[in-house]
Amino acid sequence: MFNKKNENFEKADTIIGQAIKVKGNFNGHGNVIVEGIIEGNLKTSGSVVINDKAKIFANVDAKSAKIGGEINGNVKITNHLQIMSSAKIVGDIECSSISIEQGAIINGKCVMASEQKHETHNTEHTTKLDVA
Template sequence: MFGKNQNMETGDSGVDTIVGPSVSVEGNFKGDGNIIIEGEVRGSLKTKGYLKASEGSVIVANVVAADAEIAGQLSGNIKVKNTLDVKATAVIQGDIEAAVINVAGGAIINGNLKMKSETGEKSNNQEEGENK
């Protein structure tokens, strides 16, 4: 209930939106700032800021962000303007487009990788399979 003294650990500085584990968002979600996802998002997800999808998060959506860190499940394509960090617990079913991609050992990616740089476009259209 509201009014109880709880330590929710949500004081993340610079975070505008937190999709916690007790909610599910359905539709075309658009944000200007930084977003943390710990719950569920279905539809599409766009932000001009940083996106962090924690372990336990479920995203069934096409995602667009300036920078992103994925540690949960993502079913859909992801387009990141700058850097995408794929953590060891991530499971991505979809195509990835980013300027820089860091993939941790243990992450699962099934989809195409496309990387863009200022000098041109590097394309790697091979299916990655499990990266263990």
């Protein structure tokens, strides 16, 4: 599924291969491709690609993401989140925009956070009733 070059990446700073299992939190600033297993939070200011065989057992926090594997944890994406048909997410999702392919499994709530904060105005309406 992901054998083609990932279009959204000019370069991958870190690749966690299929034979790799990371235990503990993973923090970075660049683009990350995950093909293996991570047991700990994954946080980067760059983009993340989670390939179809990858498994993450913790939270994911990134600028943008393309998910094809399994995540057991919350997903927080600043920009766009692309969920592929092979993806399985058990946890809550927060992102600015999202695309989901048919066949993806999501078990949790999704919150779309706009980059612009909207002001809310509380107005009170009073109606006078005459009771006879």
